[in-house]
Amino acid sequence: MNFIQDIRKRASSTSKRIVLPRSSDIRVIKAAEYLQDNNLAKPILIQNEEASIPKHLDVIDPVSDERLKAYATTFYERRKHKGISEAESIEIIKDPLFFAASMLAAGDADGAVAGSVATTGDVLRAAIQAIGLKKGSNVVSSVFIMSFEDGRVYTYGDCAVVPYPNEEQLATIAIDSAQTHEKVTGTDPKVAMLSFSTKGSAQHERIDLVKNALEIVKTHNLDFSADGELQFDAAIIPEIAKRKAPGSEVAGQANVFIFPNLDAGNIAYKITERLADATATGPVIQGLAKPMMDLSRGCSWEDIVNTACVCALMN
Template identity: 80%
Template sequence: MDIIQDIRKRASKELKTIVLPRSSDPRVVQAAQHLKDHNLAHPILIQNSGTSDISKNLQVVDPVSDERLKTYAHSFYLQRKHKGISESDAIDIVKDPLFFAAAMVAAGDADGCVAGSVSTTGDVLRAAIQTIGLKSGSNVVSSVFLMSFNDGRVFTYGDCAVVPYPNAEQLATIAMDSAQTHQKVTGSKPKVAMLSFSTKGSAEHERIDLVRNALEIINSHNLNYPVDGELQFDAAIVPQIAQRKAPDSEVAGQANVFIYPNLDAGNIAYKITERLAGATATGPIIQGLAKPMMDLSRGCTWEDIVNTVCVCALMSDG
């Protein structure tokens, strides 16, 4: 089954509540209507300046008049008062649709949030990090793309959109979060390759040491899925090459999660895979937060929003 069809089918069984902050965007409204009509999720729209006529069967929340505003703002104040904000500052901030939507997720009034059709990635992540926060055990917010092929193969690439040059601890977190994302969204057991320009000591360099150090951190967590490195991409995916270069590896030749050592490599790799290999890239899927808040491209279609909401639903533990 096509991965998008599979994601939608599984999301329909979850029927999570997902909040969409920009009801002034016709794409967001169209996506919400589709989600509602096809029982893929329970969408909640956030009223904002420029919002026009919306079907009465869609739920719309106005942050300014909502009775939960003061409660959300107080929680935000407690989290951010060390930065010098006042309670009145907190109210002004949480009135913003992005922050109000994130506050709904933080409070458990929604299972997740999908934003970004008219907001920058920086604005979306700022609202998410300041309001929802990082999940336990995570030290960085990162992202993955699902790369799906016509023959049914699906791979996860991380990080391709957020962290430029992770240190060893961050790279380890990206790898573990990417594995969890892969399992949640695809339903398949992750096999994680820590990529480099070296395979098992074939070269020596400080950039290779970064990958090795990250793997050492990962191995201290006693995970129930295999992670290995350092591996070159061909050794990670081609069984014959894996047999020559890393014969004892549980991952080499059969990896489905690929962790790139920096954003240069990850971003270039996913775009090459998309443009030359004809793969479909789904993402970026934001990970590392205590609860899911997804970022959209500002060039997204309403169908992209629907698909991202379904991914968000699968990422939710609620």
């Protein structure tokens, strides 16, 4: 069983309610039909404009939904310090992205998948403002799950959201990525904090940032292994790990790779995808109190299905 088959099988046992905004997109409708017909999740479409939606699918119109005022009131309480009015809150929550996020915040859905016709900024804005960060997280970030035909699965973070994280943010990215890896893959995370140096082989302030982030991670006393700073070869190849980082619990066997900035992370996942023929699942958004996933605007309906299954496993 490959990774995609595995996450679909595991998602099917959860029966999670996954909201899919922007139901005018034919890809979203097709994904919703597949999710429902194959019992992978319980899709909920949000009607944002006229569209031909199969009658057997659950569809919500935010404008006429009886929960609109309650959602708007909650949103107003969260955002009134920004000068927003109650009337403005109602208009904001009518937007499918904000209505979907409000459903999650209220416990009326288990996850949301959006972005096929919206920017990452729009999706994250709705999620952060209506849902907020989970306890212990200080930043919203992302990972890509990189899977290979031979069964290997790795987690790369952050590859899509935070350009240049500081020490505290990098530590949060590492912790959240480890937790995401465990939830999505079902395997124990071994986290490598990557750099262009291994265990002091070079000196630079960017290396110090990685080292300091690792120390912050360790103060949380979490039940996974993390080490750094490590070059990629030392993190993944046992023979090199023995020479460069002897005694490390992570070197040579890492499965979660934390990149020091978005330049490195984004380039790395695309190189892995294109040159190593890996399947990149994501971006998987993490750090939110409830799971709301982002999509590429060039995604296929199958991508939406797979992201919905990942979302179901993030609870």
